[in-house]
Amino acid sequence: MGMFDEIVLPDPWVCPRCGRPERILQTKWFNCELRRFRVGDALDPWTREMIALFPDRIYCMKRMEDGSYCPGEAPVWLTVADGHLVGVHFNYEQAKVALVQALSDVQIITCWTLEKKFAKTLAPIRVVVRCLDDAGFPDELTVAKSYEGEYGLWCPKGWHFVKSAAAFCSEHARTAVLGVKLVNDRGEVDVWGLWNFEVLSIKESELGGES
Ligand SMILES: [Zn+2]
Ligand SMILES: [Zn+2]
Known part of the structure; x- marks a missing residue:
């Protein structure tokens, strides 16, 4: 564990x-x-369902003659939506505009549709997804490859479906995992979080009766 992560600025900040x-x-x-993130990168999984502006500060790293750092600094806002860093802004109003634009992103809407649908039916939903992030397991998922799978709640014991809003398998006393069940590149059945993927399609039959 380090003490921070780094964000590569789309445009350099010039110390005033x-x-x-x-x-x-x-x-x-x-x-x-x-870790080092750029705009567009997937962040840590816990940001997956977060739409947020994170307030932060940037500091000038120039060393002065007495060894101290230049006192130059500025506020900065990190725009986070759907598990991704979607913007870095030095102006709060611009950060808010970027957040609203992120909300209209098709991918985000697709994920929300899927999650809302699942929350309503608590039944597996067939999906086609494209891998955005292999989470450091390139022998299990291939970035940019499409996979067919089922989105739902899965028990880690044999990956059977769990029909429980509490996300708990009482038969095996295990907390269920919410994600896409698929056959990975090693031929194994596996479950991955939705934040690893772009949702390409939700099977029509599963969306029948959508109000
Ligand atoms: Zn400076
Ligand atoms: Zn179970």
Whole structure:
């Protein structure tokens, strides 16, 4: 575990005190695993259902002659939607505009549709998804590859479906996992969180009767 993560700024921030351009922002908002994120990247899984502006600060890293850092700093807002970093802004109004734009993103709407549908029916939903992030397991999922699967709540014991709003399998005394059940690249049945994927389609028959 590190002490922070880094965000690569889309455009450098120029220190108002000394004019030095900074390209990296250190943040402690996420898992602090010394990861480096860019706009568009998937963040830590716990941000998956979050639509938020994280307020942060950027500091100038220029060393002064006495060894201290330049006192230049500025507020910055990190726009997070659907588990992804969708913007970095030095202006609060611009950050809000970016957040509203993110809300109109088709992918986000598709995920919400799926989650709302599942919450209503508590039945598995057949989906086609495209991998956005293999979470560091390239032998199990291939980025940009499409997979057919079922979205739902799965018991980690044999990955059977759990029809329980409490997300608990009482037969095996296990907490169920919400995600897409699919056959991975090693031929194994596995469940992955929706944040790993872009939802390409939700099977029509599963959407019948949608109000
Ligand atoms: Zn400075
Ligand atoms: Zn079970």
